[in-house]
Amino acid sequence: MEQIIEIRSLSKKYGDFTAVNDVSMAVEKGTIFGLLGPNGAGKSTLIRVLACQSRPTVGHAYISGLDVVSDRKEVLSIIGVVPQENSFYDELTVSENLNYFGSLYGVPVIEIKKRSHKILDMLKLSEKSASRAGALSGGMKTRLNIACALIHKPDMLILDEPSVGLDPVSRKALWDTIRTVKEEGTTILMTTHYMEEADMLCDRIVIMNRGKIVVEGKPYELKNRxxxxxxxxxxxxxxxxxxxxxxxxxxxxxxxxxxxxxxxxxxxxxxxxxxxxxxxxxxxxxxxxxxxxxxxxxxxxxxxxxxxxx
Ligand SMILES: Nc1ncnc2c1ncn2[C@@H]1O[C@H](COP(=O)(O)OP(=O)(O)OP(=O)(O)O)[C@@H](O)[C@H]1O
Ligand SMILES: [Mg+2]
Incomplete structure (x- = not known):
């Protein structure tokens, strides 16, 4: 299988404190990869490095062979990052938001139109395309947040704790959404504190603790150790x-x-x-x-x- 993410001996320090400590790992293309670990383990820090929001102190990370530091611009064009806070504008409609994010990524107008149609259909938001984003339900807002990160058809989607604050029904709907995105060929890297979610959704997981990877494998392998x-x-x-x-x-x-x-x-x-x-x-x-x-x-x-x- 082809690797989409490769992390080599990566560390991230904040002053004297090492938040990510000599991590090496790889993510296979087309899979859902879960990053787990207790609070403060270093998950978000690692994700921020992969999302080009923060630089590693030591080591390298590559996405589709591109270096997250030296090839930052190209990396940003092939990843979609779903922030924890909704990134869309409440006052704009669903499709206006997609237009906005599409133009931000430099997607041609005709492409935005085609792509919006497909994404809204995929994420079951078609009926809401003319609704004001601020008026959507919590579950729909989560889907719109994901939709905005997909408008430029990224190879990889990065989500940091996407299901926080969702009720059990919306959470299951989110799993379906994530699976649908995977079916489109997008690789998914996500963090979660919900073990059931990781078990149901992820093809492979790592558990981090104190900046290091302590466990890695497929959920069923780990359970059947x-x-x-x-x-x-x-x-x-x-x-x-x-x-x-x-x-x-x-x-x-x-x-x-x-x-x-x-x-x-x-x-x-x-x-x-x-x-x-x-x-x-x-x-x-x-x-x-x-x-x-x-x-x-x-x-x-x-x-x-x-x-x-x-
Ligand atoms: N900007 C920063 N400056 C200083 N220390 C930081 C900074 N960001 C994170 N840290 C520290 O790095 C460690 C890892 O934080 P991180 O946010 O990556 O953990 P996490 O695994 O995402 O935890 P959680 O499950 O609570 O989200 C923590 O001890 C945190 O206090
Ligand atoms: Mg975090």
Whole structure:
């Protein structure tokens, strides 16, 4: 597969602080790539470098072989950046906004017309083309924000937390939008804090922590990493905080979290379960339910994010 993004030993420092630390990665053309990680991991910093909004301190990043620093102008013509704040003008109509962004990118008027028609159809905004942008619903505004970044038919679309503030229905609609954009052949790079979203949408993800990539792979590969299981234990009286503190001290425990129905423990397969059950009984806890499950992407995330904090 052809690579569209290539990042080589890239670091970004703010004074003495290293926000992105020696990151190397590649994104395949035509895929949806997710950048995950806890707050402050360096996701937006990395995205800003790729979007030519900030320069790397060390290293290089290439988009379609073009250097984001020395070929900035060409890079800007082949990427579309969807900012977190809506970039369109509330007072203009939907199609006036597209005209505006099209001319900003230097797209010929006749092309803008054709392209607007296609994008509005693709993003299910055709009926709203004459409506004032400010009067659209939240979900439609998100789609218009994306539409404005697509008017020059970029090879790659960059979105930083596109689904923040959307209700579950609008969020699912956004996933459809992103998939449609992918079907048109556009590569997508996005950040998200919603693990379900990354799992449903992304072909490949990286998890960053403290400026470094700590996990990389396809969501299903990461969830199926061999040698780990997740068990869920419900007990009575269910003083889970105390149990969690105790269980976390055990060496082979990868993570232990209080869930809705009990303790969710991720452990290495070779760890004997009775050691954990003993902790429950030593605290006078009566076991009600023991269940096992496959790790979710959230488990992978918590594990990866936690690891680097120790
Ligand atoms: N302009 C800046 N000047 C100084 N420090 C910065 C600047 N921008 C970001 N940082 C720092 O760099 C680190 C990474 O920030 P960044 O915004 O990239 O994180 P993030 O992964 O996007 O986090 P979030 O999930 O909260 O959006 C943080 O510690 C942040 O405080
Ligand atoms: Mg961010």
């Amino acid at each position: 061999t040698g780990e299981s997740v068990i869920l234990i419900t007990s009575e009286p269910g003083d889970y905080q105390v149990l969690k503190t105790e269980i976390e001290k055990k060496e082979p425990i990868l993570s232990c979290n209080i869930g809705e129905k009990g303790l969710k423990i991720t452990l290495r397969d070779e760890m004997p379960l009775d050691e954990i059950l003993d902790i429950f009984s030593s605290h006078g806890e009566k076991i009600k339910i023991v269940g096992t499950s496959k790790p979710t992407l959230e488990d992978v995330f918590i594990h990866a994010a936690g690891e680097a904090w120790h």
